[in-house]
Amino acid sequence: MIYLPSLRRLFLPALIVLGLVICYRTSVRTFTPLSQPLSIFHRPELAPNAVRLPISALRLRMLPPAQRSSNHLSPPPAFYYRPDADLASGSLASWSGSAPSGGRDRDLHPHNLSSVPHPAPAQNPQLAALFRCERAPNRVTGHIRLPYILRNISLVVPAAAAGTGTRPPAQDGLRLFNPTVISLPYWSRNQYLLVGRMMTDGSYQQNMLCEANVCGAGLRGEEEAACTEEDLQVLGGAGGMRCATEPMLVSVPPTPAEKCEGKLAAFIDLPGFHDPRIFWSGRGEPLIVGNTHSRYACFGLWIVDLRVLYPPLQALLASSPVAPSLGPLMSYPSLTELTRNPASDRAALEKNWMLFFTGHEAYVHYDIAPRPGRAFAKLVGGGLTTANLTDPLEQACLVDDDVHDVDDDGHAAFNASRPRRPHDHGTWHQATNSLRLMLCDRHDAQCTPSRANTVFFAIIHRKVVNGLILPMRYERYVVVWAAHPPFHMLAVSQHPLLMANETASGWTAAENWPEENDEDEGDQGTAPRSMWAYFTYTVSIAYDRGRAADELIWKNTGFLDDVVLVAVGVDDVQQAFVRLPVRDLLQCLRPCPGRRAGAMPMPGKMPGKMPGKMPVPGTGTGTASGTAAGEREEGAERSMGDEQ
Secondary structure: OOOOOOOHHHHHHHHHHHHHHHHHHHHHOOOOOOOOOOOOOOOOOOOOOOOOOOOOHOOOOOOOOOOOOOOOOOOOOHHHOOOOOOOOOOOOOOOOOOOEEEOOHHOHHHHHHHHOOOOOHHHHHHHHHHHHOOOOOOOOHHHHHOOOOOEHHHHHHHHHHHOOOOHHHHHHHOOOEEEEEEEOOOOOOOOOOOOOOOOOOOOOOOEEEEEEEEEEEEOOOEEOOOOOHHHHHHHHHOOOOEEEEOOOEEOOOOOOOOOOOHHHHHHHHHHHHEEEEEOOOOOOOOEEEEEEEOOOOOOOEEEEEEHOOOOOOHHHOOOOOOOOOOOOOOOOOOEOOOOOHHHHHHHOOOOOOOEEOOOEEEEEEHHHEOOOOEEEEEEEOEEEEEEOOOOOOOOOOOOOEEEEOOOOOOHHHOOOOOOOOOEEEEEEEOOOOEEEOOOOOOOOOOOOOHHHEEEEEEEEEEEEEEOOOOEEEEEEEEEEEOOOEEEEEEEEOOEEOOOOOOOOOOOHHHHHHHOOOHHHOOOOOOOHHHHOOOOOOOEEEEEEOOOOOOOOOHHEEEOOOEEEEEEEEEEOOOOEEEEEEEEHHHHOEEOOOOOOOOOOOOOOOHHHHHHHHOOOOOOOOOOOOOOOOHHHHHHHHHHHOOOO
């Protein structure tokens, strides 16, 4: 029997406890708690621009995708223009459709387009109807006024839909602007989907979404739903658009701001979606694009399928009475940033990009201004794009200083060919999404859609500033470009467009309506014309609801006799819209100059870098370098507080 003194009896238990403590402390230092991401031996380092998210972000419904590329590598040349027998069909040959002899896929390479004849847009008989002017411009302001009125948009839900039995209270203090609208399928109970930007305290940018309906007078005998007394109290005597479902917040998580440095550091405190646009893709997908923090710069543009943000839309799209399905596949099931390639072409602050679709293929249009030059690229997946695909021999259709000399009072000089307009020189900006258009009537038996009569159109702005370099007005123009490679610019409005109850900022009511009395109330109730919409900007365009058998893949395609809905922001505090025939919107255009004669400059040895070696249209030779990006950045920085 072993005998231990009294003090020695605790030695062995103490030694055991000490060993257990050492083991415990060692395990804490060696192994990662389950509340943190598990480490993996030999884990590669993250790329410099990779997204770093806290584990708490996993509770969000959507996440920015993993970094796909850190150097914007150009894809193979096959991605630039799909070899789909464009030349064999004659779409690149002439307006008459005669195919060039010996057309092969290799001829679709942009550098072989110099051998293909490109008649000037003025020679295209399909565009002739767009060049006619049915209305004379205002002799003072130079605007063309269309006989259609802006009507109000309200997020106040009808009492019956709210289930209260009484008129719901107005949403006091809630300021909504920058409306963007799409029409819902013809089998939907409601007519439109509306998204509007909400004025916040600045800490986070938010947007509201609802399904909406229209009441009031229709177009040319067309009947709209009659407005109730409650509708007239909310919308005014002309009726308008009103939420039919309870408005909900558009839940978009914040994105990382990788390069808001130096003078741009203040933009870090502006998270959230700015100025979203909603539209239908060529596949029939409802998409939303918004401006927010970027992984590659300070501010960029992100895209996601609307069904992710608004699940009831998925059930609606899957319930087609003709072809029930699960709905169109999602190209953007998670929040995805759109890129610009090469990275040197990108400014620190980017906004107002627009997408256009040729069937299942998608392109993103970056710039339309003559400086730094038109720029667009093809989306190749995951938000990545090719380099600029603009034809280097395409002549600029827009001119920055296209007004005449300005006198000491700020009035432009008259001449016989164009009315003078009092303003400082304006700059061109993209404004709305794009729509695909057949240049014939839907109900014309002779109308056969073809590449020769198919175009894209969108509304752009000519931004005019005052002496403080603040926006004084956004002039509304329509621009048209070809729907087949190389997507040449075809036409642009000769004069800016106004609606019947819209006032051109910078001129008096008497100058806006020089032949009419300001006290004539017209269709607008009791307010005189001096009180009508003063500072307006166009946000989105969409083909109207009610087109029979209009399946999802045709939601972004229309005809000249279709109706288009234009969503407009008013005075930074209100929302409005106007419905009008496409033919009336696309009137009095002027043809673009087309393509310069001459041989295409030959690229370098690397096909993927080919577009970067081309001269930028309107700027001579060279690339859209950091200087061009710097010009865009400077302009965008001045306008980040603006709505457009």
